[in-house]
Amino acid sequence: KNQVEQSPQSLIILEGKNCTLQCNYTVSPFSNLRWYKQDTGRGPVSLTIMTFSENTKSNGRYTATLDADTKQSSLHITASQLSDSASYICVINMEYGNKLVFGAGTILRVKS
């Protein structure tokens, strides 16, 4: 079964600190992997996208990495801000059938 598993389930950090969220997947083959940010009460919004051949992609303070050999991706947030408090979802676009497989998300809370 194609799966996307994220860890940790939730995380609390102090404002200004860095953190790394993990995504392990078994989906294969896939065309791209995307990280979404979902604020409370809102729909997910795309942060980064990587194809299977890319290793890293940045969007401001967000940096995503992909290791296709170990089937792992991570999202690193630098100098966290209160507005980073949200759920972060790892999503894989399967190569065939244009189907998306969603992780359950990591809930991040940034405290002052």
Add this chain to the structure above:
Amino acid sequence: DADVTQTPRNRITKTGKRIMLECSQTKGHDRMYWYRQDPGLGLQLIYYSFDVKDINKGEISDGYSVSRQAQAKFSLSLESAIPNQTALYFCATSDPLRGYNEQFFGPGTRLTVL
């Protein structure tokens, strides 16, 4: 994303009632989707439509039906709501020719079935 709107935003109903959730988009995308989100689970695809005349079942279509009234409108119906359909429902749109088929999500509808 204001380009994808959903109504209502919140709804409480009783078991056995018929419910319709509506989605409208101004992005001009042909593809539209309905998902449900439950705590601790990833979004699950209910139905999707690649154009006005195309409707496809997703992973969890039982108990749901959809209608694609126009390119911009895609409605989800629960013919006879049951408590385990209590969830957050999202509509999404995409254009496969742009942005690696990124999906753009509406703000969601929180549905509670008592």
